Amino acid sequence: MLRKIDVIGFYDFVLTEDAGMLQPDSGTVEHKTINWLIPDFGIGSGGHLNIFRYIFLLEKKGYKNTICLVGNHRHASQNQARVLIAKHFFPLQADIVFGVENLPAASFSFATSWITAYALKGFGATLHKLYFVQDFEPAFYAYGSEYDFAEETYKFGFRGVCAGDWLAKMLEANYGMQCHSLGFSFDRNLYRQTPRRDPNIRRVFCYCRPPTPRRGLETALLALNLVGQRLPDVEFIFAGWDMGDYYFPHKHLNAGVLSLEELPVLYSQCDVGLVISFTNLSLLPLELMACGCVVVSNRGPNTEWLLNDSNSVLVESSPRAIADAIVRVLEDTRLRVELADRAKSFAYSTSWETECDRLVKILETLAE
Known part of the structure; x- marks a missing residue:
């Protein structure tokens, strides 16, 4: 016989009553x-x-x-x-x-x-x-x-x-x-820019985590496909999740889940890091900046409390707008270098x- 789903038992903690707090003069707390x-x-x-x-x-x-x-x-x-x-x-x-x-x-x-x-x-x-x-x-x-x-x-x-x-x-x-x-x-003992192994290859990093919808995987894949169509020589690196079950028709590395120690070297090999956040930001933008990678992200109050047009490239969250921004950074070497330098300085100011x-x-x- 199948066991019935116990919604009442699983969520009974939401019925917790307020126990209040100790009084400041209680004298019982260090x-x-x-x-x-x-x-x-x-x-x-x-x-x-x-x-x-x-x-x-x-x-x-x-x-x-x-x-x-x-x-x-x-x-x-x-x-x-x-x-x-x-x-x-x-x-x-x-x-x-x-x-x-x-x-x-x-x-x-x-x-x-x-x-x-x-x-x-x-x-x-x-x-x-x-x-x-x-x-x-x-x-x-x-x-x-x-x-x-x-x-x-x-x-x-x-x-x-x-x-x-x-x-x-x-x-x-x-x-x-x-x-x-x-x-x-960011962790200064961990995230730092390391030498590029092949500086002539343009690369785009994308954080992928399908179980976390707020990180915008679908938007990212649509945008990066447009980038690949316009710039066929660009390589893409996916990390954060095993993307082996996802179709992507351009040259890419499915790095999967990596240790913290592996991330700085990976970030340092990339020109652009795509970071989409539909709720609050993660620490990833500052970690990418510290490794010399230009951050492209979506505009909004949830991102602009940390990111701005001086330390990153902010655009509307449509795939075409994101693709346009990535292509612009990849094709404009001067812009890319200036942004990367400003972003690194910003990261190190924190x-x-x-x-x-x-x-x-x-x-x-x-x-x-």
């Missing part, structure tokens, strides 16, 4: 303590990379962090989870617990996804509830229940700490959240340490 409620992590997760990076930097500033895995996870023990974090992200001193019921009291507690926001709603042993928002998560779903469940978390009264101004302004305008924004940077200082200032202001 000052520099932070709880981070996260969903399970996998190798290569950009969202988790950002969270663990901030924890790593906050530890250097004297903050004691506790990481709580909310919901189902794949780890046999807390120590196993710690080893994986150290191997694939950052070596952290943070305590790791499974389940909100095992969280200690803390001065600050962060939700980091819409599901963990419900868990934080039901956690009362904290002075401040914050929401580390890296993207507009309702847009990950069709307009239905899950969209609504995710959107509802922006009404919980948490203070937002958002990846970029676009998210912060949108959440303030649409949901009345009090929000702060942090910027992006700093994760500076952004962490901004986060510390936010926390210190809340603690006053």
